[in-house]
Amino acid sequence: MDNIVREIALLTPPENPVERLALLAGDDLGAVDNVIHSRMLSEAALIPDLARHLVDSGGKRLRPLITLASARQFHCSGDAHIKLAAAVEFIHTATLLHDDVVDESMLRRGRPAANTLWGNKPSILVGDFLFSRAFQLMVEVGSTIVLAILANASAVIAEGEVLQLRMSRNLAIGEEHYLKVISAKTAALFAAAAEAGAHAAGAALRQTEAMRSYGHNLGIAFQLVDDALDYSGRQAVMGKSVGDDFREAKVTLPVILSLSRAGDDERRFWRKTIEAGFQDEGDLSHAIEILERGGSLAETIDRARAYARAARQALDVCPESPIRSALADVANFVVDRVY
Amino acid sequence: MDNIVREIALLTPPENPVERLALLAGDDLGAVDNVIHSRMLSEAALIPDLARHLVDSGGKRLRPLITLASARQFHCSGDAHIKLAAAVEFIHTATLLHDDVVDESMLRRGRPAANTLWGNKPSILVGDFLFSRAFQLMVEVGSTIVLAILANASAVIAEGEVLQLRMSRNLAIGEEHYLKVISAKTAALFAAAAEAGAHAAGAALRQTEAMRSYGHNLGIAFQLVDDALDYSGRQAVMGKSVGDDFREAKVTLPVILSLSRAGDDERRFWRKTIEAGFQDEGDLSHAIEILERGGSLAETIDRARAYARAARQALDVCPESPIRSALADVANFVVDRVY
Secondary structure (H helix, E strand, C coil), X not given: CCHHHHHHHHHCCCCCHHHHHHHHCCHHHHHHHHHHHHHCCCCCXXXXXXXXXXXXXXXXXXXXXXXXXXXXXXXXXXXXXXXXXXXXXXXXXXXXXXXXXXXXXXXXXXXXXXXXXXXXXXXXXXXXHHHHHHHHXXXXXXXXXXXXXXXXXXXXXXXXXXXXXXXXXXXXXXXXXXXXXXXXXXXXXXXXXXXXXXXXXXXXXXXXXHHHHHHHHHHHHHXXXXXXXXXXXXXXHCCCXXXXXXXXXXXXXXXXXXXXXXXXXXXXXXXXXXXXXXXXCCHHHHHHHHHHHCCHHHHHHHHHHHHHHHHHHHHXXXXXXXXXXXXXXXXXXXXXXXX | CCHHHHHHHHHCCCCCHHHHHHHHCCCHHHHHHHHHHHHCCCCXXXXXXXXXXXXXXXXXXXXHHHHHHHHHHCCCCCCHHHXXXXXXXXXHHHHHHHHHHHCCCCEECCEECHHHHHCHHHHHHHHHHHHHHHHHHHHHHCCHHHHHXXXXXXXXXXXXXXXXXXXECCCCCCHHHHHHHHHHHHHHHHHHHHHHHHHHCCCCHHHHHHHHHHXXXXXXXXXXXXXXXXXXXXXXXXXXXXXXXXXXXECCHHHHHHHHCCCHHHHHHHHHHHHCCCCCCCHHHHHHHHHHHCCXXXXXXXXXXXXXXXXXXXXXXXXXXXXXXXXXXXXXXXXHCCC
């Protein structure tokens, strides 16, 4: 985007801070999209077909945006941050493809999930391909520290997904295990995305650590809200199916909190629907009612708000700038999108 | 192993050249095993359990051995080649885990495949984990050229697996497409394993290229023989099920060659069993008979022998040594294991 056009646009900045961040990233976001589209090409035509279905499905590009913003905050030059942002989005996309196979998901961003259209086999293999492409991009950037940050995140994500398998039908799962899982499966990539951007721009150690902390806390807040939204009518508006976690008998924080103060009736209800996996018509509505009435949803959002606050505070060591202020607002936004 | 013990052992070297290579690798192979076992540990206990099932199932460690031999040939020092060899085995193991899910395999190395014991979900996720661990190891080695070699190989392998999906039930597949697929899904990792080892040891460009060529040609020979063995009674002895490709209606070179000279009866047989996928009792035996009688199996092995010869010739630019001679014999061995 032309600089003057951008400056004019910023005179009346969009209210949505993710859009503001995109505006502040200028041409970078378009450049990331170009890299994404050119690097998912392959002689095996199925790969770009399937990848495009997910990549062009209107995702917010939140993770690559954080890499770009983090890098721009520290006045990056060259195109390292562009390639890293594309690599981050590839890792995210690969994870979604494998997740949807593992969870037998039907929908993703309001459209049929890739596994329902192409089957599990292509989803697994295209995920592997995009993951490799991510590493190829990182290798081009050539920084072994950045490579280590993202390779570590990838290993942690896979560990988190494995730990999550135990969260199915398991009412013994406590808050601690739950937090460990979402730290790994969600927050690790946000943390790495933010840290890698700052690193590529040559930020000082305390600043790369601060950005890592920003990403980590933002990621936790994001997942907590996601897990609350899964029991909320608002979810349908966002193109996801409501009650996915419930149907998969996945134990998330709202259920953990509800169980911690449940009477006999409620305990029996969770045993039947989650532990035994017997779900009748009306059970999802009843689950939502229990979680709303007992305050478990509100409490989940409260926790998310505390993590969002920690994310904002982490930004204190970064120089004041419109980007820093947009990043801070993004932390609020991931919580406030509920209402 | 103690040096003197090793020297004595080499006075009467084992006939099997893979065992000879292992002997020549000395302590390195044990060191690789230590790295493999320590790096597959995780808080998620399922990961080492599942990984161990495959890693300790008596695989030959052929790929990591080639990395070690390639590095030792050029007098490597330090432990870079150890870590790279472990990374190569992790990539291979991750590929096998995903392959077995994609192919719905029941057996792997004579034991139940991981997906039949733990299910598809853990197999997918542990594959992702091992793949990430491979990159962590490579990052520790710190050479971006070696990282590029193995990241490229990983992307090519995934592409090859996707291209292979088209080989199912498709009698229009020709030799060219088949060779492209096996170059990608099998030979790419052998080529990268050999090239990375030489590179880590600081070999000259013409030598790293020669080792790449050795690995590529060895890999093609290896896969051609594998595809012939799938129609051979010897297969059962090796702990694999015979006729896997046939049952999955996968078109491999023996079938392609048979079709190229088939009469009406044979063409009808392949249409029914592979294209339409209708397989009756006795059809596998009949397929084997057709392939043996028509010479398609023998011709597949002849092609393999030509690739093995190219692999041996590639070694010419490497210094004469017991390792070089064992590598040359390995090329013969992958073909001769048929008989």
